[in-house]
Amino acid sequence: xxxxxxxxxxxxxxxxxxxxxxxxxxxxxxxxxxxxxxxxxxxxxxxxxxxxxxxxxxxxxxxxxxxxxxxxxxxxxxxxxxxxxxxxxxxxxxxxxxxxxxxxxxxxxxxxxxxxxxxxxxxxxxxxxxxxxxxxxxxxxxxxxxxxxxxxxxxxxxxxxxxxxxxxxxxxxxxxxxxxxxxxxxxxxxxxxxxxxxxxxxxxxxxxxxxxxxxxxxxxxxxxxxxxxxxxxxxxxxxxxxxxxxxxx
Ligand code: HEM
Numbered sequence: 001x002x003x004x005x006x007x008x009x010x011x012x013x014x015x016x017x018x019x020x021x022x023x024x025x026x027x028x029x030x031x032x033x034x035x036x037x038x039x040x041x042x043x044x045x046x047x048x049x050x051x052x053x054x055x056x057x058x059x060x061x062x063x064x065x066x067x068x069x070x071x072x073x074x075x076x077x078x079x080x081x082x083x084x085x086x087x088x089x090x091x092x093x094x095x096x097x098x099x100x101x102x103x104x105x106x107x108x109x110x111x112x113x114x115x116x117x118x119x120x121x122x123x124x125x126x127x128x129x130x131x132x133x134x135x136x137x138x139x140x141x142x143x144x145x146x147x148x149x150x151x152x153x154x155x156x157x158x159x160x161x162x163x164x165x166x167x168x169x170x171x172x173x174x175x176x177x178x179x180x181x182x183x184x185x186x187x188x189x190x191x192x193x194x195x196x197x198x199x200x201x202x203x204x205x206x207x208x209x210x211x212x213x214x215x216x217x218x219x220x221x222x223x224x225x226x227x228x229x230x231x232x233x234x235x236x237x238x239x240x241x242x243x244x245x246x247x248x249x
Contacts, residue, residue, distance in 0.1 A: 025102035030095040037088045038108070041081060045113040048077045052120045052150060059153040062160070064185045071192040078199035085206040089213065096214050100221070107222025112137030119144035121200075121238045122151035151239050154189065161186065173245040190242050197238045204234055 010016060021039065024031040051070040058067035108114065112135070115128050124145050132138040148156070158165050161183075163172035173190065176183040208230035211220075220226040237243060 024099075026099040028095075028099040030091055031099040031102070033088065033091060034096070034099070037084065040084065042111065042113055044077050044081055045111070045117060048074050049113060049116055049120065051077070052117065056120065056148075056150045056153050059150065059157055059189075062157070064189050068189055068192045071189075071196055075192075075196045075199045078196070078203055082199065082202050082206055085210050088210055091214055093214055093216070103221065105221055105223065107220055109220065109222030109224065112141060115141055116144050120150055121196075122149035123236055123238055124149065151193070154193065154239075157189075158186070169241045170244055170248060173241050174248050177245050177249055193239050194242050197242075200238065201234070204230070208234065 022032060022035050024035065051074045055067045055070040055074070058064070058070065110131055112132055115132075116137075118125070119141060126145060129138065129141055129145065132141055155165055155169055158169060158172050163169075163175070165172050176186050176190065180187045208227060211230060212227045215226060217227050220229065224230075
């Protein structure tokens with residue numbers, strides 16, 4: 001605990017820095033919402049990365065109780081991010097168009113924290129690396145790409161528990177889901193992962209719906225087809241066998 005007498009709430013939280021970083025490029029009223037929505041999302045993503053990185057280590061160390069606690073927190077973070085779309089949905093197309101040209105080719109597509117979350121979880125799409133060339137995030141993302149993901153660590157755990165997953169992990173998950181009391185912690189971990197992916201999917205869905213509401217089918221500022229691209233991302237599955245096992249039961 002700090003004993004500094006001149007210490008304060010603002011200093012501890014570095015509020016002067018944080019609260020002076022909302023610099024609108026236009027004098028348009030609604031640009032403030034747009035900036036704060038992105039900044040707060042990035043802050044929550046920072047916490048998600050912190051939790052996911054440690055959850056992955058915990059799984060590697062067979063400490064499933066702590067891993068599950070952290071995964072539960074990440075699901076709540078995404079729940080929070082999902083509710084936040086309701087604020088952005090108040091941004092109408094005319095309000096957005098009024099400041100859109102000011103930020104040129106800037107796009108959430110360049111969010112390296114979002115990409116790191118995807119890589120950490122297991123959606124390792126290498127093609128996204130090039131977006132970050134020349135930025136410190138490139139090395140960080142490359143490392144994330146080369147490090148076993150949270151799901152890779154979960155599959156390694158299955159092997160340590162005696163399951164043969166050389167021909168895929170579906171039979172192992174089937175056994176676990178059919179005999180939950182024999183494999184309770186693995187079952188509980190699997191359900192925590194499904195929970196997390198469920199919330200993550202909702203984030204993607206809320207994003208694409210909000211985007212369609214605001215820009216329709218216009219191209220994105222990052223150069224993709226916009227809604228078409230984002231809709232294609234809805235098909236990405238992070239933990240495929242945990243969804244397939246539902247059909248196999
Ligand atoms: C009116 C608000 C928004 C619009 C119109 C919008 C539009 C788009 C579009 C069209 C894309 C596809 C890439 C491109 O061509 O630019 C995209 C990607 C992305 N946006 Fe947004 N967005 C909005 C709000 C947000 C917010 C609040 C966040 C939170 C951080 C965000 C994060 C992202 C991320 C992470 C991607 C990459 C998704 C992926 O590659 O799967 N966006 N956005």
